[in-house]
Amino acid sequence: MSSVMKTTRDVKGIGLSIVRPDAPDKVTGVVQYVADLSPRGLLHAKLLRSPYAHARILKIDVSKARALPGVRAVLTAADIPELKKKAPTRAHAVLAIDRVVFAGQPVAAVAADEPAIAEEALDLIDVQYEVLAVSADPLEAMKPGAPPVADAGTEADTSEAQAHGSVAGVATEAKPAKAVNISQQARLQRGDVAKALAESDVVIEKTYRVPMVHQGYLEPHAVLAQWDTAGNLTLWSSTQGSFNTRSEVADVLEISENRIKVIPMECGGGFGGKIRALCEPITAILARVTARPVRYVMTRREELEAGMPAPQVIIRLKTGVKRDGTLMAIEGEAILESGAFSGAVLAVSGVFLASLYRWPNFDVKGFEVLTHKPSIAAYRAPVAPQTIFAIDSHMEQIARAIGADPVEFRLRHLQREGDKMANGQPWLNNGAVEVLTRIAEHPLWMKRAEWKASSKGGKLRGTGLSLGGWLGGLQPTGATVRLNPDGTLQVLTGQVDIAGTNIALAQIAATAYGVDIDKVKITTGDTDVAPMTGLSAGSKTTYTVGVAVMQAAQNARNQTLEIAAKELEASVHDLEIDGGKVVVRGVPNKGITLAQIGKKGNLYMSKVEPVLGISHPAFSVQAPAFCAQLAKIEIDPDTGELTLHDFVVVQDVGKAINPLAIEGQMQGGAVQSLGMALTEALMYDDKARLTNPSLLDYRKLTSADVPKIETIIVEKPAPHGPFGARGVGEPPIVPAPAAIANAVEDATGVRLTELPLSPERIALAIANGK
Amino acid sequence: MRRFELLLPQSVDECVRTLAQQGPETKLLAGGTDLLPQLKNGLLKPARVIDLSGVAQLRAIESANGQGLRIGSAVTARTLELDRTVQGRYLSLAESGALVGSVQVRNLATLGGNLCNAAPSADMAPPLLALDAEAIIVGPKGERRVPVATFFTGVRKTVLAPDELLVELALPATGPNSGGNYLRHTPRRELDIAVVGVASQLTLANGVCAKARIALAAVAPVPLRATGAERALEGQRVTPELIARAADLALEVARPISDQRGSADFRRHLVRVLTRRTLTTALARASA
Numbered sequence A: 001m002s003s004v005m006k007t008t009r010d011v012k013g014i015g016l017s018i019v020r021p022d023a024p025d026k027v028t029g030v031v032q033y034v035a036d037l038s039p040r041g042l043l044h045a046k047l048l049r050s051p052y053a054h055a056r057i058l059k060i061d062v063s064k065a066r067a068l069p070g071v072r073a074v075l076t077a078a079d080i081p082e083l084k085k086k087a088p089t090r091a092h093a094v095l096a097i098d099r100v101v102f103a104g105q106p107v108a109a110v111a112a113d114e115p116a117i118a119e120e121a122l123d124l125i126d127v128q129y130e131v132l133a134v135s136a137d138p139l140e141a142m143k144p145g146a147p148p149v150a151d152a153g154t155e156a157d158t159s160e161a162q163a164h165g166s167v168a169g170v171a172t173e174a175k176p177a178k179a180v181n182i183s184q185q186a187r188l189q190r191g192d193v194a195k196a197l198a199e200s201d202v203v204i205e206k207t208y209r210v211p212m213v214h215q216g217y218l219e220p221h222a223v224l225a226q227w228d229t230a231g232n233l234t235l236w237s238s239t240q241g242s243f244n245t246r247s248e249v250a251d252v253l254e255i256s257e258n259r260i261k262v263i264p265m266e267c268g269g270g271f272g273g274k275i276r277a278l279c280e281p282i283t284a285i286l287a288r289v290t291a292r293p294v295r296y297v298m299t300r301r302e303e304l305e306a307g308m309p310a311p312q313v314i315i316r317l318k319t320g321v322k323r324d325g326t327l328m329a330i331e332g333e334a335i336l337e338s339g340a341f342s343g344a345v346l347a348v349s350g351v352f353l354a355s356l357y358r359w360p361n362f363d364v365k366g367f368e369v370l371t372h373k374p375s376i377a378a379y380r381a382p383v384a385p386q387t388i389f390a391i392d393s394h395m396e397q398i399a400r401a402i403g404a405d406p407v408e409f410r411l412r413h414l415q416r417e418g419d420k421m422a423n424g425q426p427w428l429n430n431g432a433v434e435v436l437t438r439i440a441e442h443p444l445w446m447k448r449a450e451w452k453a454s455s456k457g458g459k460l461r462g463t464g465l466s467l468g469g470w471l472g473g474l475q476p477t478g479a480t481v482r483l484n485p486d487g488t489l490q491v492l493t494g495q496v497d498i499a500g501t502n503i504a505l506a507q508i509a510a511t512a513y514g515v516d517i518d519k520v521k522i523t524t525g526d527t528d529v530a531p532m533t534g535l536s537a538g539s540k541t542t543y544t545v546g547v548a549v550m551q552a553a554q555n556a557r558n559q560t561l562e563i564a565a566k567e568l569e570a571s572v573h574d575l576e577i578d579g580g581k582v583v584v585r586g587v588p589n590k591g592i593t594l595a596q597i598g599k600k601g602n603l604y605m606s607k608v609e610p611v612l613g614i615s616h617p618a619f620s621v622q623a624p625a626f627c628a629q630l631a632k633i634e635i636d637p638d639t640g641e642l643t644l645h646d647f648v649v650v651q652d653v654g655k656a657i658n659p660l661a662i663e664g665q666m667q668g669g670a671v672q673s674l675g676m677a678l679t680e681a682l683m684y685d686d687k688a689r690l691t692n693p694s695l696l697d698y699r700k701l702t703s704a705d706v707p708k709i710e711t712i713i714v715e716k717p718a719p720h721g722p723f724g725a726r727g728v729g730e731p732p733i734v735p736a737p738a739a740i741a742n743a744v745e746d747a748t749g750v751r752l753t754e755l756p757l758s759p760e761r762i763a764l765a766i767a768n769g770k
Numbered sequence B: 001m002r003r004f005e006l007l008l009p010q011s012v013d014e015c016v017r018t019l020a021q022q023g024p025e026t027k028l029l030a031g032g033t034d035l036l037p038q039l040k041n042g043l044l045k046p047a048r049v050i051d052l053s054g055v056a057q058l059r060a061i062e063s064a065n066g067q068g069l070r071i072g073s074a075v076t077a078r079t080l081e082l083d084r085t086v087q088g089r090y091l092s093l094a095e096s097g098a099l100v101g102s103v104q105v106r107n108l109a110t111l112g113g114n115l116c117n118a119a120p121s122a123d124m125a126p127p128l129l130a131l132d133a134e135a136i137i138v139g140p141k142g143e144r145r146v147p148v149a150t151f152f153t154g155v156r157k158t159v160l161a162p163d164e165l166l167v168e169l170a171l172p173a174t175g176p177n178s179g180g181n182y183l184r185h186t187p188r189r190e191l192d193i194a195v196v197g198v199a200s201q202l203t204l205a206n207g208v209c210a211k212a213r214i215a216l217a218a219v220a221p222v223p224l225r226a227t228g229a230e231r232a233l234e235g236q237r238v239t240p241e242l243i244a245r246a247a248d249l250a251l252e253v254a255r256p257i258s259d260q261r262g263s264a265d266f267r268r269h270l271v272r273v274l275t276r277r278t279l280t281t282a283l284a285r286a287s288a
């Protein structure tokens, strides 16, 4: 995958800032989402959800609900032969069988002529529960004797880690026999930590906490299911990966994959929350039972109560350094609260804690713990923001403690390409040093002392920065590029466009083939027609599918030139594509248009092959991507209110294929990161019930909270990326929590270690003189 | 949302008659910004909903013989925010209206809905308490007037009987040397619910405080007046030290709980901060 491409002429392709062509239709409401589809005979699904986090189901009586006019089906687990106990994933746990394990778990399902009738039917279902003791807190849940979450003998689910393809080679450990809720456990060790800590001059120990947070996509989970009489299922789904959805649904329903067609609809955001099948299986079953199309759209409340949020992460760190700043050792423990089902990406945390900086000795343990809460899923750079919050906050405190410049201290110890990660693999080419160096040159950082000194009117001013990143994902994929009879190109992938990637892929095709972008159309096909492809996740769409598209376009270009060579009786090596024509270099009037070649491929009795470029690569080399962020803030110490005056994002993108779209990713990621830093938390009571199940109390930031976000793109080419590009989606959600915590300490002298850094935490910490 | 029958009366009389005929499973709908989420979440499942949008009288703002002001219960938060008279004479009420939700919410949300929903955090309640407003209520037996300070009886509970309608709020005149202010704290700048809200109103005469009103939201089941703090101010020259003392005294009535919006500790802390700040601003406005 050489990143050096020979194009015969500069075309309008990569490097141009292009407004997403789908944007006008989205803002004017032309685009159809799943909730907009209403085929003839449509039924509406609703789920009855458990009010208890842990309870035995003694009896369910659905007779009244079934008798309500307009109700077409009422199902419980007893009606679904495929359901088995010990469900390894949420997708398999379609309806609770005899025990509910989180509040909001579906217990019964209804399909009715109208949504209101379906809701009334839910009111008529009588469920008798025996309420059981809950494991609501991960630290308690880890202890022997805690109320168990999974059925005994349930396997841990590591597919999320594989889906994100980010960290290999972390040995998992056997768990202590009695700690029933520890579902995964891992340990990374090197050197003699106890000895190194004993020899350290400055030892700092802190515990950092990040609560469960929700991805907050605009469009809730939604699916429409319909069967034909031959037993083939079609799913119109809001998914981040149609092939993955197909596999999961096939597995749950025990039917072959080629009987399922997943049509990936416009996806109104996913951020990791729409990787795993959530409501596809039950909707498909309702459609099968009723022999009607059935649509299910989750409400916002259901999303918050029973979606698949990010885990709560609790990280204890103990570090030792010499007074001159020499790193000695880090000891750490990361506890990931996974909710009712296993599936956390454990290893990311270990690698960042132990080896983002060059600790000669480390001992980092990771635990995945089950509790009676909704099971978790990925959220944009899963576990990286939480982990970086801990390690970067910690590095800042060490620098302050020894009186070192915080940027110089980080730069001195930062990993470099070739250094060994904690799992033994080498760090790959990345721009961590470059982005940190670049942000430290920013005027807001250079003038931070002046900003602090300018505090007035009782307010406190400060500046903070942080560095974080993502290791980069990989997954096999495929693409085709066709030459049309009019000389335009048609690109086909199965890749769901959740981030504006299709326009970037089209730009890649344009440059690789040698035509302007306006000659390229790209389509995301369904699972029946598109080449197999992976998830739109892990910052790998442009990095991997971009390579497939680039190679398919090169392949199409080569086919085109070969056809032209025959037609023009010239050598392929003397040909170039220029202005929609294949011409012989140096012989300006000898040429053939792309349209002529395209037509020959589609003429009755023609002997010329149609141009069809194909590529279906697999990958082995990741491209880590780093981002540094700076926050300039002001705090009202009495109310704890924090005003963001400026926010800067510096990110290494390898090569900016579409700078405008990349800036959008940098800003969007930063806003989500700031939400995690400042206001967001799913809050549970001691019975593990959510206390803030609405967007009024689950506080995503609004535009009133966020300043203009300055974006600075750094380009350090990724050796294996298309034209040097590396993933851009995930890095910008990583650094803000630590950057804000560092800024808060700069402004107030108070160090906060628990997110969100709410006004309450800030004001009370100042008032209590912490 | 479950199915219900929608009724659209055109006058206060017709509305009261409809309420009386329909019986208990009936809910009134003004802007719907509280009611609809409650219907959607299944907290309420009324058989009938009476939409008040056809009753023009409820949307009027009238100066009562050039003295006080009568504000219809269906006047929106947005109107209160922008109305010149309200801004001029009852600034704290305009300020509270301006804080509700977002512009879209304010265009729907009504003063009466805010009061009748009776959330402890209702933003437009404290200014009305501080302004000595009265609720004008109409039912099958005619009209009655209740001070807003005694309108609330508990969380989501008011003195209204199921067959009664809140028609208007009567605000007495404030006089020339009077100034008020409403402040609340929310973790988010917009689209958030008060963790604590405080309204203060000071009236000066001959350099001393002739009348003081301080009303608190979200620190008890109902919005309430901090009468101890008020008494400490009345008859005195208002200094920063006195304001600080009044802020401490305001705490006496607060009985905050810890919930998803804030801890009891933080709420107590905020009562002090916001009382101090609103009194300081009210004093400046009264002196201006």
Ligand SMILES: Cc1cc2nc3c(=O)[nH]c(=O)nc-3n(C[C@H](O)[C@H](O)[C@H](O)COP(=O)(O)OP(=O)(O)OC[C@H]3O[C@@H](n4cnc5c(N)ncnc54)[C@H](O)[C@@H]3O)c2cc1C
Binding pocket: A696, B027, B028, B029, B030, B031, B032, B033, B034, B035, B036, B037, B073, B074, B077, B099, B100, B101, B102, B105, B108, B109, B110, B111, B112, B113, B114, B115, B116, B117, B121, B122, B123, B124, B160, B164, B165, B166, B167, B191, B192, B193, B194
């Ligand atoms: C996104 C959002 C943000 C919000 N932000 C705020 C905020 O910042 N501050 C705040 O205080 N509130 C806020 N609210 C709550 C709500 O907007 C306000 O309480 C609003 O004033 C309610 O008015 P309404 O006209 O919409 O009431 P409705 O929902 O129509 O009615 C509320 C209740 O009052 C009853 N009712 C209405 N009118 C009468 C009447 N004339 N007589 C008798 N009963 C009546 C109804 O039956 C119902 O029980 C917010 C709500 C949302 C959805």
